[in-house]
Each structure stands twice: as C-alpha cells, then as structure tokens.
Amino acid sequence: MSAEGDVRSIRIRELEQLRSLGHDPYAFEEYPTSHLPAEIHERFSELEGTVVSLPGRITSLREMGKASFADITRDGARIQVYIKKDDVGDPAWEIFKLVDIGDIVGVKGEVFKTRTGETSIHVRELAVLAKCFHALPLGKEKEGQRWYGLADVEERYRRRYLDLIANPTSRKLLIARSRIVQETRRYLDARGFLEVETPVLEHEVGGAAARPFITFHNALEIELKLRISLELHLKRLIVGGLDKVYEIGRVFRNEGISTRHNPEFTLLELYQAYAKMEDIQQLVEELVRHVAVEVFDSETITVDGRAVDFSKPWHRIDLLEAIERYAGVSPSAFDDLESAKAALERVGISSEDEDSVGGIIEKLLERFVEPELLEPTFVENYPLETSPLAKTHPANPRLTRRFEGYIGGREICNAFSELNDPIDQRTRMERQAEMLAAGNEEANPVDEDFLYALEIGMPPTGGLGIGMDRLAMILGGADSIRDVILFPTLRPLSPEE
RNA sequence: GAGCCGGUAGCUCAGGGGUAGAGCAACGGCCUUUUAAGCCGUGGGUCGUGGGUUCGAUCCCCACCCGGCUCACCA
Missing domain, CATH: 3.30.930.10 (Bira Bifunctional Protein; Domain 2)
Structure with a gap:
C-alpha cells in the first residue's frame, strides 16, 4: 500500500469516526466569520479578550498531549489557535483528535496572546467543516523563510488549488x-x-x-x-x-x-x-x-x-531611427527587398525566409531594439x-x-x-x-x-x-x-x- | 518543430551497475502556552513508460511520454 493511499484511507476512517460521534463535517452549510486573521492581528489591543468566530484551513498542527496549537489560514493570512482539553470538554476534544493538517475547521474563542507573544485564539468551540484526504505540500515557514512547498511547476499549473494553498x-x-x-x-x-x-x-x-x-x-x-x-x-x-x-x-x-x-x-x-x-x-x-x-x-x-x-x-522613438541606433542599419537599406535582405545578412541573420521589407524591419526590431527598451x-x-x-x-x-x-x-x-x-x-x-x-x-x-x-x-x-x-x-x-x-x-x- | 536539462517516498531533494536515502508530511507512544515544537518508535518507493545490453539495471544504450529553458513560430 502506498503511503499516500494510506493517508487517504486513514482520513476517510477519521471522517467515519467523526460521523459516529455525531459530527458530520459535510452537514455544515455555513460557519460565521466575525473577523479575518489579518484583522485580528491588526486590531489585537481592541479585540483582546473578545470572542471571535473563524472558519479556515488548518495549515500547521503542534500537538502536546492534552493541549495543541494549530494555525488556521484564511484569506491568505494565518492565525494561531490554542485548544486545551479542559477548556473544550471531552466531546470536542474527541473531535479535535480527528483533525489533520489540511482540514477546514471553524473555531470560536477569545483573542489572547501566548507567553511567547503570539496573537492567538483560545478555542472554546470547534467544528470540522471538511476533511482533507491528502497530505498537503505545505511549506514550513519561519521569519519569512520557506523550507518546502510545491515547487514542481507542472504540478503547480495542473493542480492550481494546491499551488494557491501552498505558495503565497x-x-x-x-x-x-x-x-x-x-x-x-x-x-x-x-x-x-x-x-x-x-x-x-x-x-x-x-x-x-x-x-x-x-x-x-x-x-x-x-x-x-x-x-x-x-x-x-x-x-x-x-x-x-x-x-x-x-x-x-x-x-x-x-x-x-x-x-x-x-x-x-x-x-x-x-x-x-x-x-x-x-x-x-x-x-x-x-x-x-x-x-x-x-x-x-x-x-x-x-x-x-x-x-x-x-x-x-x-519615451518615444521612431522605429527606423531605433533600428539605425541599435542595429546600425540605416533607413535607406529598406528602400527595396534586396537591400533589406542584404542588411539583415550583414547583421548576422539569415534572410532566406524573408519575403517583405516590413517583415525584415520587424525582425530587426525584435532582435536588436526590443531588448534595449527597458x-x-x-x-x-x-x-x-x-x-x-x-x-x-x-x-x-x-x-x-x-x-x-x-x-x-x-x-x-x-x-x-x-x-x-x-x-x-x-x-x-x-x-x-x-x-x-x-x-x-x-x-x-x-x-x-x-x-x-x-x-x-x-x-x-x-x-x-x-x-x-x-x-x-x-x-x-x-x-x-x-x-x-x-x-x-x-x-x-x-x-x- | 529543433537543441539542452529534468522526472527517485505525499512534498522538497540527495544518490548511483549488486533492486535506495534524508528532512518535512504520515502512523503509534509521551507531552496542558508551542511555533521549522520536542523526544522515542514505525510504515511508506513498479526510481516517468516500454524495450535492449548485462549473471544482475533505478543507474549504461534506444524509443516514447510529461515538463522546463533556449531557439523557431508569434505582422
């Protein structure tokens, strides 16, 4: 069994466990957003101690037995949430134990700062709104530096949703x-x-x-x-x-x-x-x-x-003057096709496929002038x-x-x-x-x-x-x-x- | 369409004729203010695909597929 197939079947089992606890993620149709993460960070002094409600995707999880920290990312910004068994009670804790990185959850709780000074939400209520069945290619980040992420360009374009999640x-x-x-x-x-x-x-x-x-x-x-x-x-x-x-x-x-x-x-x-x-x-x-x-x-x-x-x-520049300046070909070279082709050869470009003076002018423009127009x-x-x-x-x-x-x-x-x-x-x-x-x-x-x-x-x-x-x-x-x-x-x- | 480069675990990558490794992710255990959390343990790979050479190929050769870059094309 592949590791990835393993993750998927484990997550589906967790989903079934959630349902058997009476918590069906896909039964939710909404979850209120009182403040977005960016807003909570900006207005911390005013929001400290007030209860906020926020749904979003779990992008990091740091579990410590009977308490945990997680990051919820929403609208391109993240905020830390703190969840403690004693605070939410056993039923909610059972649900939390079935939460993985990538899941969409909703939390309610008051805004506070941890002792290391990070603005966080102290969770009192938790809901799982959608399970993520796969390991997300999330990068780790510290002080603006990223360690991993989704770098494979083909995968980024084919699975743009993953790119959007993984790469800010x-x-x-x-x-x-x-x-x-x-x-x-x-x-x-x-x-x-x-x-x-x-x-x-x-x-x-x-x-x-x-x-x-x-x-x-x-x-x-x-x-x-x-x-x-x-x-x-x-x-x-x-x-x-x-x-x-x-x-x-x-x-x-x-x-x-x-x-x-x-x-x-x-x-x-x-x-x-x-x-x-x-x-x-x-x-x-x-x-x-x-x-x-x-x-x-x-x-x-x-x-x-x-x-x-x-x-x-x-800046404004005349096309033929630009060609004279950057390619060294004078405007008179374009009087007829023969001399234009000769001029093209003179600057080292084959004139074989050229059948019009205009085409030659544009070729010279592209080759010699465009790169200079910063x-x-x-x-x-x-x-x-x-x-x-x-x-x-x-x-x-x-x-x-x-x-x-x-x-x-x-x-x-x-x-x-x-x-x-x-x-x-x-x-x-x-x-x-x-x-x-x-x-x-x-x-x-x-x-x-x-x-x-x-x-x-x-x-x-x-x-x-x-x-x-x-x-x-x-x-x-x-x-x-x-x-x-x-x-x-x-x-x-x-x-x- | 041509040349060059690449495709190895879910992600990011290393390796290299004797069938494979790291970090993260995952799984189990411990942990009630952590933040690249930590500690202990475990699993996970048709090494892009198909042929060939060889006792043996992920590695060498050929073809093909997908991608990237450069060129061609793009008045």
Missing part, C-alpha cells in the same frame, strides 16, 4: 492579475468607455496575423473559428456610433507555447472615435499609472530589478506591409500611424490611428487574401461586411490592444505567462494518471 507568492500574483484587470475596467469606465462583448465564434477571423482554432457547429452544419482578435467587431461598433468602446476578452491563437505565449489569452482592445495615435499614447500612460497606483500602491514598479517610474511620460517606450511608425488595419503615415506612404509600447524589453501594447478609408482597406485585405491563398495560414480573408461597415463611414478613430497577461507579468514580476494564467494550456496526462 502564487496567490498574491494571481490576485494581482485580477486586480490589474479590474482597475483597467474602472479606469476605462470612468472615462466613459462602454464595455461590450462580441462573438468568440466567428465564420472568418481577422484583426491579427495568427492561425485560428477551428470547430464545428452541428445544427448549422458549418465550420466556426475561434476569434484571434477583437478588432473588426469593435470597429463596427464605432461605425454604429458607440464612440468609446472596449472589450476585455479571451482570444485564441493556434501557435506555439512559450514563456510569453499561451494559446488562449486575455486581450484588451479599445477604440475611441475622433482620437488619434497621440491621444491613445496618453491614455496608455495614464492607464498603466492608474493600475500601478491602485494595485501596487506606487507609481514606481520594479521591473527586472529596475525601478520604473510610471508617473513620467514614456524604460517604458513607444516605438512609432510601423511598416504598412505588416500593419494592414492602420492609417497610412502622411509623410511616408510605406509607413503607418502605428506604435507599440514596451516595458522591460517586452511588448505590452499595439495601437494605431485606425484605417477608415474603405477603398484602401479593401486593397490591403485583398493583398492579405492573396497571401492566404498562397499558403500563409496567418493571413486573413477579405471581410466584406467589415468593408461595408467602413463604406457606411467610420470616424477617424484611435485603437489600442493590450495583452493583459503580459501586463500582469511585467507589473507583477512573473517570468512566465503561465504564472499569471490560472490554468495554462498543458498536454493532457495519460488516462491512468
């Missing part, structure tokens, strides 16, 4: 992610943006370069695809007169998995009619500052060990070829009024003045469709209805996309996107596991 840092990070999304909403709502929901299941995808997931609707007998962006639906709403809209929604891209990519992730897109690129830049600066202050209580956040002050405006920076004026939905730059028809924002060398947003010329848009979509036909699975087909919407007339509009997972990674200090996603995509275990 995981709990804090995932709560921070939730708060970042919440404060993003609050900021946008306060500025008059309307939150909307648009379809996840689409006939054709668009708005980004990515391969979609494909599924099937039985009743309609049609293939449907999971959206890869929110863009084309939201811009239809701008056409319809909803001047400030946003959606925070899940999008799905059928591509590789890495520390920065999960097949499904949360994207914020917003569109503001009668606003231009610079207005959106200002919005990003204010939004990130708002989130930093509200979630982390500070305008300054440490990103990769470096203090970043979000009260200051972000301070919050907007890179401006992206190539038209790789920006099929952005307005053409008035000074250079090969560029667009598009920018991306970087912090700590990582891209966090993509934004532009939206292309609202239906004829130009049709040309660009047709070019995409040709690429799709030629075998580029990340290109999009022509969206006739979207073009019709533009023909109705879309006001000049500024748009923005922020990967919320990436934002949470950067602000929360996570190395992997999986750390800010509750249940990241993993391969399934074999059936017997």
